[in-house]
Amino acid sequence: MENLKRIETGDAESGTAGLMRRIGRAARKCAHELSLASTEAKNYALRSAAAAIRARSEDILAANARDIAAAKPSGATGAFLDRLALDVSRIEAVASGLEAIAALPDPVGRLLARFERPNGLIIERVATPLGVVGVIYESRPAVTADAGALCLKAGNAVILRGGSESFHSSRAIHACLVAGLIEARLSADAIALVPVTDRAAVGEMLSGLAGNLDVIVPRGGKALVARVQAEARVPVFAHLEGIVHVFVDRDADLDKAKTILFNAKLRRTGICGAAETLLVDRACAPTQLAPFVKMLLDAGCAVRGDEATRAVDPRVTPATDEDWSTEYLDAIISVRVVDGLVEAIRHIETYGSHHTDCIITENQERAERFLREVDSAIVIHNASTQFADGGEFGFGAEIGIATGRMHARGPVGLEQLTSFKYRVHGTGQIRP
């Protein structure tokens, strides 16, 4: 019947394109309602969704087993399967993650600024939702809950497009989010999951769903982010890579530097805040370079170095120019000796990715200069680069880290998922 009508009216909205357009329109339609939803309703939806996830954990595990069974014969790697797999404790983490987001302050309606004009007008800048957020992610089922919940809490409608290998798991989790929305009498369209694995759905999202998508957040590997950044016709909150530097200044405390460097590189090597390059001031290299290199090598970290670095240990292999712009996400580090702060900053400007960079020094002046001149989303003095994380920043949760300069930069938490408007309070003022 509906198909018939479409043919009659010449409406070509069939197939994935038509489906995505309809999802976009439905999201836009409920975005306004959602922008006005009370904090209580949003939190009730999140807590109800958490309860549904606990209650339906058997269903979710069964759906996940289907995904795993399908992924294994296709030659999926162990790391891939690990990201895809759910178990009882991971499901509990998903549920409690929803409750944690419910417990965060509502970012909508915050008074961001207030000023009174000489004519008596009172002008307030107040946070409002962004509108419709699209999240494109790989096969990590938990992102369905995380991303959906963060967008909902910030008053946004969200369209989720998960990796096809996690299709059944994501659907099962999504069903719990929808149950929460219905329980709270919010529109079930507020959190949409693209119900097909067709890759054309991603293309439609990148085109902006005819104006019904305000921003896209890609979550996944470099290939995904690169495609989204290259093709999206709407703003993107993302970072392509984290080529994170630790610069050890001539006035660094050796023990502090070793502790921070070890943590920055090796606490976890696969996260975007992990250090990839160590820069050592030539002035302290004679005493400090060897201990750093030895510590890293002894801990099982491969070291690729410039000539000066190779001179301190035969286990160091030569770094090529490509190494300076490589995000290893592994137990590998590139090491270079630089002529002080200025050359360090120049190296970071040339090879870095504007994500997170760190200086280790006891010299306050040079620390300030580094923090000022290095043009990265996060610049750190005397602490591990692995603090580059919304949770560690106290944002409660993050949907990702952005390296762009527009709207969001650094960890993207609830605040960055909002916009604002001006409310002007008058008593009859007119403009002369």
Place this chain on the structure above:
Amino acid sequence: MENLKRIETGDAESGTAGLMRRIGRAARKCAHELSLASTEAKNYALRSAAAAIRARSEDILAANARDIAAAKPSGATGAFLDRLALDVSRIEAVASGLEAIAALPDPVGRLLARFERPNGLIIERVATPLGVVGVIYESRPAVTADAGALCLKAGNAVILRGGSESFHSSRAIHACLVAGLIEARLSADAIALVPVTDRAAVGEMLSGLAGNLDVIVPRGGKALVARVQAEARVPVFAHLEGIVHVFVDRDADLDKAKTILFNAKLRRTGICGAAETLLVDRACAPTQLAPFVKMLLDAGCAVRGDEATRAVDPRVTPATDEDWSTEYLDAIISVRVVDGLVEAIRHIETYGSHHTDCIITENQERAERFLREVDSAIVIHNASTQFADGGEFGFGAEIGIATGRMHARGPVGLEQLTSFKYRVHGTGQIRP
């Protein structure tokens, strides 16, 4: 020599495309230097530019006379010529405008937030420049100075592309800005004016100059803004149109309503904050509609109304559905009687442009509801919509008004021309 080299290396960067790419690269190259420029240097450049404009006013007037002489035979309208024309007092206004921007606080380096984490990390969010701003404007020579100065003060490099009819005037003004930059020992590339009138230059800017343009601000008529919004591959700060509503609630004070309405519609009819539609609550229409309509008609404003409005005065012509979504920018208003606040909000949601909307009422509860539920950049209670202006908001100056929700919304002043970064101060913290 340079051409030869290009042929030898197979570099196809010739013509307008090559020129624009080179301008983009030069802008990006100096953006970093500019982001670190001192407040004093930036202000000195602006004041020196103002002095140059006064000193060279004869040259600027001569250049302007060339533009006017070229425009007249091509059938330019009076309004167009008025926007294009400079005289001694307009040149003085340009110069003092530069000094006014020099006098504004520097938006770069402002501490936007500061929080201490339980582990002792101190995290600051600090304002930084956006990078490279592109401004595409029509033949208003003064915009060259305004837009260039605002971007410079916010630490951005800027690429200006003015209307071809103001080419010589804009060049003469631009030369003064460059003189100011040189005087202050800042890079002359910080404020670039596209030196060709070729329309392909705009297309190159819309494509983002190979990643060397961070945001585009179009300033001009609807056709220009529509093209930029449709084609730009980078973020755009703009509003397509201002379909501005005044809603007179049942509890409005009649005199206050008349005063505000008159000012909102007729103070200046050609600005984006001018009212285009009057909505009157049916509950007060019997007493208030006739006085509003008579006042507007008597002042020479054409009134296009729904049936109820036409009933109060024979001079009212019928409003079509198109009227509700028309920005007249003229002494014309559309008038409709609505069933209270809810229908007023629905009308604004259906036909509005999310720019500026106003409620007139003495009922605080309904005022709050209007301010909350109307999803426009600026929502006003009991004051003229013509306050929708960066100057009136106390921003000192504005580069335009944005209706998008990303990064900037409402008047775009110096603050909105900045981004931010996080500075993390540690004492050796590592992540557990």
